[in-house]
Amino acid sequence: MAPTVPRPPRRVTLLRRRRARSGPDHNSLIGHHKLTPYLLALPAVFMVLVLLAFPAMYASWGSLFDTETIGGEPQFVGLQHYIDLFTDPDFLWSINRTAVFVGGCLVIGMSLATVFAFALNKAIGGLRFLRGLTILPYVVSGVAAAVMFRLLFNEDFGWVSRLLALFGIENVGWFINPTLAMFAVVVAQVWTDLPLAILLILGGLQTVDPTLLDAADVDGASGWTRAWKISLPLVTPQLVLATIWFSYSTMTALGVVLAMTGGGPLGATRTLPVILYETAFRNFETHPALAIVVVVLVLNALLTLIYFMMGRRFDIGDS
């Protein structure tokens, strides 16, 4: 790596474009071997391929096989596992539960996130510390959050139950009643996922052109009108983005649900991740479990597709 004099920028012509692209002249960091960037990027690319891409392919391939006995020779069964899955009432029930869970999280989570983001946008001066507070759930693991909310919803001493007792509603069995259990799990999951959604929407609000708001103010629009007619439409991309991220996160959420209810009561919170866990690690039916993995991956891919379509529609891309 002897120091060399910088070469003058090469003219890129049609004939020389191939050489120009692979050469270092765009970078003007001279004295490198052509292979340097490849060597630098190789470990990361290798790891991501081996640890993310390969397992996904492994799951797709493995889901087409089955073993008679544990540890036996796998036999090709084609799409049998998928046919079994979609005729299995337990699995269909878990799809239903996942839809309710994700839907509940989206409704509660996005409403809270929007309100909180708008309020945070107005938090000035000494109140700005609230922004820092907002990310607190981000450092709490799903299991710890589940423990916290189990204490909160406890029938005997939980604060939620005591609050309801003030209104004369007593002895609410949060983890006995299927609907209430689902609600409690949704609240806990929303709590862990909310910081991201709030910060996303807040980020959008901070880029709203202040002259628009000023103009509306001069024209006599109230704060509500300005928020509803100007700010909200302008942060639509962030709202869409946050909705999709919320769906991602809640659709694959295992820790909170498993630690809070374990799928009960009466299977009310047996979402897709729970049934995947049970199939693979309680019943040790690996190959059917791989089929469920593929279902999860497909659902996730669909969300990603929506994400990129929305990205193009609203020009949010990957920022």
Place this chain on the structure above:
Amino acid sequence: MAVETPTNRDRVEAPVMKRPKTLVYYLKKIWVWVPLACLAIWTIGPVLITLSISLKTRGAVFADPGLIPADPTVDAYRDVITRPGFREAFLNSVIVGFGTALLTLLIAVPAAYAFARYRFRGRHLLLLFTFLPRLIPGLGLMVPLYRIAVAVGALDNRLTLIVVFTGTILPLAVWLLVGFIQQIPRDIEEAGNVDGTSFLQRIRYIVLPLAVPALFTIGVLAFREAWNEFDLVLALTRSTAARTLPYELFLITTGTGLANNPGQAAFAILTLLPFVFVYLRIEKYIVSGLTSGSSK
């Protein structure tokens, strides 16, 4: 990225501040105060109540409903810490956490440098780092990685966890770092080049010192990922040899017998411990990390 976006705060507030602060002013402001108070209670309430329960005895949890314990005690913490399995899990979490942070930085920095500074033919692979983590969530990795770990005999091993967590956090780490390195002016490096520094010297003395805040952020993000990850620990560990804190906490909550409420509360609080020290410093970096193009 970390770049401050222009805010409308001052311009919007200016006309409001000129008005006299009458009762009406404060009543109008209620639409900001009430949601902000709700946000504060919503965020910190569950943690405070858990902290409060962790400082009570088992009986006092039922008898003493107050938020501030009438007779605070650290018995629950002593119970948790002396409990078999906790120390191993804590040690595992620390080792896996720092190991993941270190390995992530070791692999992400060179890759990010290559993607940020060179125009080479594999450059479009950067897209891989944005696509794959979205397509393949941790949940989808549980079963396949378990099967692979069994096949290669890597089950129940701290190193396996470090490598796997590094793989899941790498895309975000590289993505963040690329943006950061691109912000470091190329001219500085070129000046160094003219002065005769070698490639490694430029990385060591020019790029890395300037990238310290980004490296710190990514280290913390990787540490958090490893510290809080549950699904993959559930799949890849079998015993206290590699089991980390979330799994250990999960086990005591699902244990049979009378629930030890203060014990569980104390355990949950203890899992937050490492973040107490870095929370204020990481806050603004975390925000940029959270909102910059990853599903993590």
